[in-house]
Amino acid sequence: MTDVRESSPETAAFDADYFQWASRLNEVTSRYANQKRAAEAELEKARETLQDGIRKLQDEYQERVQKLKAIAKEQQRAIRRELEFHIDDLHLLRLTDEVSTKEVAGSHEQDEEPTSHNDENAAQQQTPAESTGYMQLRSSKRPREEVAPTDVEGHSRKRRTREPLAERPVPQKESRVRKSIEFKDVFGEHFIVQFPHGSDNWYILYCKKHDFSFGINPIIGAKNHLGGKPHGMLHGNGEMAVQKLGIRVLNCNAEKASQSNAVFRYVIKPSPAKQSRAHQVGKQTAEQPQHVEDVAQTETGPHGHKAAVDFSSGVDAVRESRQDSVSDDEDVGV
Numbered sequence: 001m002t003d004v005r006e007s008s009p010e011t012a013a014f015d016a017d018y019f020q021w022a023s024r025l026n027e028v029t030s031r032y033a034n035q036k037r038a039a040e041a042e043l044e045k046a047r048e049t050l051q052d053g054i055r056k057l058q059d060e061y062q063e064r065v066q067k068l069k070a071i072a073k074e075q076q077r078a079i080r081r082e083l084e085f086h087i088d089d090l091h092l093l094r095l096t097d098e099v100s101t102k103e104v105a106g107s108h109e110q111d112e113e114p115t116s117h118n119d120e121n122a123a124q125q126q127t128p129a130e131s132t133g134y135m136q137l138r139s140s141k142r143p144r145e146e147v148a149p150t151d152v153e154g155h156s157r158k159r160r161t162r163e164p165l166a167e168r169p170v171p172q173k174e175s176r177v178r179k180s181i182e183f184k185d186v187f188g189e190h191f192i193v194q195f196p197h198g199s200d201n202w203y204i205l206y207c208k209k210h211d212f213s214f215g216i217n218p219i220i221g222a223k224n225h226l227g228g229k230p231h232g233m234l235h236g237n238g239e240m241a242v243q244k245l246g247i248r249v250l251n252c253n254a255e256k257a258s259q260s261n262a263v264f265r266y267v268i269k270p271s272p273a274k275q276s277r278a279h280q281v282g283k284q285t286a287e288q289p290q291h292v293e294d295v296a297q298t299e300t301g302p303h304g305h306k307a308a309v310d311f312s313s314g315v316d317a318v319r320e321s322r323q324d325s326v327s328d329d330e331d332v333g334v
Helices: 009-112 117-126 218-226 238-245 254-267 277-287 291-299 301-332
Strands: 145-147 177-182 202-207 246-250
Touching: 009 218, 202 218, 202 238, 218 238, 238 246
Parallel strands: 177 246
Antiparallel strands: 145 177, 202 246
């Protein structure tokens, strides 16, 4: 006997709901699996893109580091070259301070001697003290002072009527004295500088009171010299140094100044030596005949080719002039 159970309407409705929810669950599960696979694929792509970006950033960083290292090395080489170039300048400034101290001590000793004021002024005007060391200047190369021309009509011998007192011109309180020197008189003897930069004004800096100049860095040397006790510790800029100790060079331009400075650099010695400067130049020229043109081309910049031709003749002229000065001093007994 077979037991057949007839389903009730409630059971049939429950079964229908069960199958409906089961199908929906399967659909949601399938959709979730598809979305998960898509999300994992997108995540993998994003991870690869991010890794590529990181690698690119690392490569760019390494490239920039290498460039910065190269720039730093180049700057270090440039700084070393500048330091090597300015070692002589620092040495010259030290020697300038030493010479200034010696000259001031000598001037104080001379002031203590029992001489009259007029005799001292006459001695200073006629025979100024010669400085010792490589900064010594020959008295024949001393800069000359040019006084502004006066009114020629004022010295005329012609008779003329006297003008009323109110109409007479008032004389100036200060006489205008222009300190200048010709280029040919300072060629190779001083370092010529342009001031202000870009102008047509060329100067040498020279202290007439202590009788010396300031090497290849005249503006810095002059400022340091004016800042010492002999000049009352005057502190200022390059304009003040040029106003106080500057002597304008007439008939000079950039090419001439470059040629003269090349001769000056070649002839000047870094420290006082037993031999005269002229003998030392002759010795160096005889041992190294090709060095003259090299120095001229190096020191004169854009005018090096033309300066190389005039440089050797300028050195010979300075050498002969200084040899004559040395022989004259030996004859006189200086």
